[in-house]
Amino acid sequence: MKKKILIIAIVIAAALVTIVLYNVFVDKLNIPKNSIYYWQTDFYLDDDEIGFLDQHDIKRIYLRFFDVDINDDNNFSDKCAPVATLDIDMYNGKDFSDFFEKIDIVPVVFITQEAIREYSSFTDDLAHRLYAMCHDFKLTINEVQFDCDWTGSTRDDFFQFLKDERLALKKYFGKDIMLSSTIRFHQLAQTPPEVEYGVLMCYNTGHFKDFDTKNSILDVEDIKPYMKYLKSYKLPLSLALPTYSWFVEFDENKKFVRLNRYCYDDYQIKNVEGNVYEVDVEYQGQETKYVRYEQVSSETILHAKKMVEDQCGSLPTVLYHLDSKQLSKYSEDEIDSFFN
Amino acid sequence: MKSIVFLTSLFLIAGCVPAMACVYCEVEPKAHWIFYTGYSADDEWQTNLNSRFRVENISFWHDYVGKLVSRESVEDALYNVNLLEEKTPNEFFRYLIDNNDTVALQYWMCLKTTDADSYEEQRWRRSVWYYPEEGYLYWYYNSEDDQLDFSIVKIKEINEDCIASCPDKNIRNRYVLQVLRKFFYAEDYDGCVRIWSEYGDSVPQSALRTQCLNYYAGALLRLGDKAEAEIVYAGIGYSNVFLDYNPAILQEIYYTYPDYDGFEFMVQQFVNQYFDNPKRSKANAFNALADEIIKDGKNSNPALWKSAQAAIAYINNNTPKALQLLSQAEKMRGSAIVKENIRMMRLLFNSTRTDNDSHYEETLYPDLIWLTENVKKDFKAHDTACCEWYDVFCDISWEDMFYSDLPRHRMKILRRVVFLGIVPHFERVKMDYKSIAYLNMFDEITYTDKRVRQFAREGKITVSNEGSCKIYRHPSISRGTYSELDYIVDEASPFREIYKEVSSEHFDSTTYKLNFDYQGNLFNSLDTATIEDVLKYVDLLRSGGRTPMEKYIVKNSYCDMDYYYDIIGTKYMRLGEYDKALSYLKRVDPNFKNRQNITDYICRERNPFAERWITKKSECGMYNLSFDPVVKFDSLPGKIEFCNIMQQLQKNCYSAETLEERAMSAYAYAVGLHQSVIGCAWPLTDYGRTYSDIYSYLDEEWLDSDEMCCQKIVDKFLDMAMKYKEDKVFTAKCMMLHSKYRKGLRIQYGYKTAFKPEIRETFCDVFIDYAAN
Structure with missing residues (x-):
């Protein structure tokens, strides 16, 4: 009997610790429980999408600003270049400036592996560009997220880039800018990057170019081997779930x-x-x-979410990505269950 | 991305950039507007101002240095401030340095720093990482101009202190302009107003002051003070801005500048805006203002105000009152453009009257002739100018090439008169042939492609075949490659669809390139009119006209009888009236047909008596007749031979000795009629048009009427065929043909599969056997 009580007490204590730690993490970093990515080159939200944010109490948008890739424009000597820069339809359509005041925007920059090797050539330019874009969009930001599929061979470059970029951002924004980074499952086996937190990408788990892959977006079999790293991963995480097809x-x-x-x-x-x-x-x-x-079916998404959270407790959730057409494939209840 | 051009050094020439030009778009002329739209206020105003300012600026600095340096060196300095350096070769700067003129040098250094700073900001020139900043984006998104002067966006170093601390009043005034520009482009419009209020009085009357006022007015406009802005613009003689020209603004300007030149433009804008959004209160206010202005006698253009009242009455559907007011306006003082506009409005108002006046044409006659002659003059002046230096390449629109600069105002009025007034009138009184007559004249005078064709025929221009460019296929059928033609007439393609864009490499005929007889208003009206109306119209042409108006129309029309006979004969063919068709077709000169390059070429590729809807290798000999229509047509393909064969078949139906031959003749007749009207041999009875063209201007009823007619005749002959020959396969073929032209099914299933389900069930085995064999 005593043993049973002890086990129950331990379980409750563990749960409380998890909740407390989670809350501490969430409070300290000011990460909303519900967030979403916006990953298109033109920023425009229709009424359905704005309604979706309200309905699901989504307080933050991770907004992709541009990608960084090797420059192939011979007119410029830059080794790397920003591509697919976000355009906000402020001038010809809706004015989103009011909207931006109500929601937290985190700029996201995707950097290719090839480009990260040349990080020193663009660290300062990238910071200035982010500043210019935020100024243009009338955005006040506190955080920037970098998305890079770094591997063992590019890890040092990416980590050094983060250090340098933090300083460069401070220079242009005149304040400390928090950094976050996407984390792919294979990166869990490595030392975490020096950022405030990571967003674990619970998608792109398979090789889409392979004809025999069943579902490259998310296959729980693909992520199982990485679960063992989660418990001891030394970086607070949010969890990004795929709602695209x-x-x-x-x-x-x-x-x-x-x-x-x-x-x-x-x-x-x-x-x-x-x-x-x-x-x-x-x-x-x-x-x-x-x-x-x-x-990806809602069952699979929830299965994956449970697998992750079984290892590291409840996590703030980010959906990928805000597109009413894609999101309409899931019911309201299903969306709620992704966030809960 | 729009291209962006740097003109960094030019900005020094000094605020020569219009404060409003990039922000307010040009008023788009709308076809339905009734007040003149050809007139815009002085388009050259800004250019002229810049030019004046440039001269003034050079003179100022030349005088400033006592004309002790060359004028050219001053000009060079103005254009390239970077010449200002310690060991400058520029004589003007050298003088300022040598004389230690710190006040002037400070001003120039300030400009240079600004220039350099501005240049520095354009990092995109050197780095792909450049992201345009807010000021630039504002212009980028709002400018209609592809080329932006980037340098004007940021002017950082010049500020208010420069004005206050400058001891030289003339240079101080120049600082005023630069500070205004800086504030304007930084969108600090309050700053602009404040600066001008504080320092404006000291800036003397000059091009410099006008430039300053231009920015000041632009700032007022953006702050919402439209009336005040318009008054400032009026004061500097600029009126080409796009405002809400409400009567209150006009009134305020009138009280300040009663004889303001810009009223012509502004009243035009007001009337046309009123047309789009007629509000009684606006009309009342305008009428009251117009009455007051006319009564005051302070405005030298009272006819403008009275004629605008007439336009408002017309918009409010009171044409009699409008005409009465126009008569009053005609007797008043007015500028040339207003007087001309009064006459045009009178013509338009009269043309759109719906009272079925029996003297309709007589009423229009003098004004219509006057306007038409003026349109001809506009074209002629332009034609003469352009014919001297153009070679025609097939890939460029004639319109773009020749007529981009054509003054179109009068032509647009004529178009409105013809399309909004005359054509509806004659439709109303059931005299469509008269509509055709006016459309012919209108096309002949204004259809630019036809004019170009005429130049080519007269040897005024040459047509080049060089280049492997893409051309837009004219809707008329013309030579293409065999495969293209095959595709065009493919039964599986949508109804008579022709793909517009084809490779030009096979189009070696200049005739093709200059063939515009089968497009335009004239052709469309002939093609869709009843045969009776076309006959009446051709009679009118042949008679040369009875009234002065008719005579004038005929004189200005396209009168090639071969063209009309071919169309009439073809229309009869569609109705299955081959006797009448032949009587017209035989009159058409073969040279005309060759020149037109239509129909026959395609006819050679498609035999109307072959059963094309069933894929079989050959249907030759299938009719088992004393003559084979397939072979006979192939021996002399064309409309005339087709009519001859159809006549022969029709005769056989009633007089052939055997029932077999009668049945076969009836069947062949049905096939021929079907194929020539809606089947693969449709070019025999139609002139090529695009699918979209057809549905853009034809109503379904018209489309149905001919096909219904064809259908009834085909039904009749198929019934006859089935009556004479009782054979399962033959009956199946007749039924299949019968089902072919059921429109709904055809559209639903396409040609190849358009047979009725019940037929398919009944004759399924027969079809299978037939197709298998």
Whole structure:
């Protein structure tokens, strides 16, 4: 009996500690419980999307500002360049300045592996550009997030970049800017980056270019091996869950052609097996023969969430990403369950 | 991305940038506006001001140094402030340095720093990381101009202190302009107003002051003080701004500048805005103001105000009152443009009257002739100028090439008169042939493509075939590659669809490039009119006209009878009236057909008697007749031979000796009629048009009427065929043809699959056998 009571007491204590730690982490870093990514090049929210934010009490948007890649514009000598810069439709449509005052915006910059090797060439420019964009969008920010699929070979570059960038941001913004970073599952095995917290990407877990992959967005089998690192991971985490879908196209030799977010209403498609279809589409001279439709069911999402939270307790949740068309594939209750 | 151009040094020439030009778009002329829209206030105003200021500025600095340096060196300095350096080669700067003129040097250094600072900011020139800042973006998103003068956006170093601390009053005034510019582009409009209120009085009348006032007015405008802004603009003679021209603003300006030149433009804008948004209170206020102005006698253009009252009455559907007011306006003093506008409005108002006046044309006659002659003059002046230096390349629109600068105001009025007044009038009184007559004249005078064709025929221009460019296919059928034609007439393609864009490399015929007979208002009206109206119209053309108006129209119309006979004959073919068709088609000169490059070429590719809807290798010999229509048509393809064959088949239906031959003749007749009207041989009875063209201007009823007619005849002959020959396969073929032109099914399933479900069930085995064989 005593033993039982002891076990229950330990469990309750552990739960309380988890809650307390979680709250401390959340309070200290001021991370809202519910957040969402916005990952398109034109910022425009329709009424449904604004309603979605209200309805689900979403207090923060991680807003992708631009990507950084190797510069291929011969007119400029820069080694790396910002690409796909966000454009906010302030001038021709809605004015979002009021909206930005009500919601917390965290700029996100995606950096390719090739570019991070050349980080020293753009650290200062990147900070200045972020400052200029925030100024232009009339945004007051306290945090910047960097998204990089760094590996063992680029880890040092990325970590050094974070150190330098922190200083550069301070120079332009005139204050300390908090840093966060996306964390991919394979990165859990490595030392965490020196940022205030990480966002664990519970998606892009498979190889989408591989024809035999069942679902590259999220397959719980893919993430299982990394669960063991979570308990001892020395960085507070939020959890990012996928609410998007896409089509992965392959040619007749089952070689990857492209990712496509558009459906095939105009084409005749024939189911081959599972989520793979046969279709005849030509795009820029490349013919697509097979299409794999990838979407993650709410059950799978919740399963993955539980797996992670079983290891490290309840985490702030970020959905990827804000797109009413994609989100409409989930019910309100399902969305709520992702956040709870 | 819009291209951005640096003109960093130019800004020193000094605030030569219009304060409003990038912010307010040009008023878009709308086709339905009734008050003149060809007139805009002085478009050259800003250019002229810049020019005056440039001269004034050079003279000022030249005088400032006692003309002891060359004028050119001053000009160089103004254009390139970077010449200001210790060992400058520039004579003007050298003089200032040598004479230790610190006041002037400080001003120039300030400009140089600003210039350098501005240049420094344009990091995008050197770095791909540059992100345009707010001021730039404002211009970027609001400018209609592709080329932005970036240098004007940021002027950092000059500030109010420069004005206050400058001991030289002339240089101080120059600081005033620069500070105004700085505040303006930094969107500190309150700052602009404050600066001008504080220092404006001391700036003497000059181009410099006008430049300053330009910024000041721009700032007022942005602060919402439209009336005050407009008064300032009026004071400096600038009126080409886009405001809400309400009567209150006009009144305020009138009280300050009763004889303001810009009223012509502003009243035009007011009337046209009123047209779009007629509010009684605005009309009342304007009428009261106009009455007051006319009564005061302080404005030298009272006809403007009276004619605007007329326009308002017209907009309010009171045409009699509008005409009465115009008569009053005509007798008043007025500028040339107002007087011309009064006459144009009278013509427009009269043309749109709906009282079925029996003297309708006589009423219009003098003003219409006057306007048409003026339009012709506009074109002629322009034609003469442009014909001298253009070669025509096939990939460029004639319109863009020749007529981009054409004064179009009068032409637009004529268009409104014809399309809004005359054509509806003759439709109303059931005299469509008259509408065709006016449309012909209008096209002949204003259809720029046809004019270019005429130049080519007269050898005034040459047509070049160089380059492998894309051209837009004219809706008329023309030579293409075999495969393209095959595609065009492919039964599986949507109804008579023609793809517009084809490769030009096969278009070696200048005739093709200059063939515009089968497009435009004239052709569209002929193509859609009843045959009776076309016949009446052709009679009018042949008679040369009976009244002065008709004579004038005929004189200015396209009168090639071959063209009309071909159209009439073709229309009869659509109705299955081959006797009448032949009587017209035989009159068409073969040279005309060759020149037009239509129909026959395609006819050679498609035999109307072949059963194209069933994919079989050959249908030759299938009719088992004393003559094979397929072979006969192939031997002499064209409209005339087709009509001859159809006549022969029709005769056979009633007089052939055997029932088999009668049945086959009836069936072949039905096939031929079907194929030539809505089947693959449609070019025999139609002139190519695009799918979208058809539905853009035709109503379904018209489309149906001919097809319904065709359908009834085809039904009749198919019934006859089935009556004479009882054979399962033959009946199946007849039924299949019968189902082919059921419009709903055709649209639903497409040609190849458009047979009725019940037929498919009944004759399924037959079709399977037939297709298998």
